Amino acid sequence: MENKINEIRTQAIAEIEASTDLKSLEEAKNKYLSRNSEFNNLKKGMKDLPNDKKPVIGSLLNKVSSELEKLVNEKFELFYIKELNERLLKEKIDVTLDGDYIPQGHVHPLTQTVNEIVEIFGHLGFSLIKPEFSPEVELEKYNFDLLNVPKEHPARDVQDTFYCENMPNVVLRSQTSNAQARQMMNSKPPIKIISPGRVYRNENVSARKNNLFHQIEGLYVDKNVTMGHLKGVLNEFIRLYFGSSRPTRFRSSFFPFTEPSVEIDVQCIMCQGKGCSVCSHTGWLEILGAGMVDPNVLRDVGIDPNVYSGFAFGTGVERLTMLKYAIDDIRLFFNDDVRFLKQF
């Protein structure tokens, strides 16, 4: 028995000493010190020994097993430190390298346009409307009646406007002009406001049209406001938004709530007026609708048209953004495609 133990001891020491790294040390350890090792089997066989042999063999087994464990631990420390140092050398941190790039969100192109327009009109003395005067779910009264839109006008048709189910007088506003009516009913002139927001039309969605889009509406009501003021303000806006060299033209038009009404064109951004598919070969792009507030509209909201006059204008945020950046499909604004959005 003693011989067998010494034989295993010699063999174990040789193998532990011969190990060159943590892996081979682990193998030697398993072979000689694990539960299923030959050495452990000898320990288990102790109970079959004659009683007078037990103390001698027991003490020898304990001595050898402590010796082997001590040896394994020494080797382990050695290899562990060696391998740690090697890894540290290999994985050295280069503090001069660039850090990880963390992508940052930014403002949607439509919001950027709204912010820019609001800022331009801010310089021209217009303040932003209070949100409570500019609701998206609106009574027909503010969306149509108070804006002089006749009862039989096609814009009121369910083909064009979204009506709320079971509430025939409630609509998703089809224009930001509802804010004009609310502002005028709730304040006294001078009124000089700008009102951006979402509007809804019952349209078939295409590259040119979406059933949700954004408008900006402006309103100026005071004593002695004239068409000359309208022209001056809108020309200044176009100069600041598109650049000073861009010619404009005013064409007479019709809107229910303004009289007279005009549409304002800017020279085509794509072809510089030569004519192209974007401007339908006219050289001009329509960008604003405007006009002098109809005296009937003023009267209906409690402002005396004999004392006050005003002008109103409206423009499409998508259209202005599409023209500025040569975007050819309105749906891109609403698809949340990061590849599109991160260009702005």
Ligand SMILES: [Zn+2]
């Ligand atoms: Zn053109």
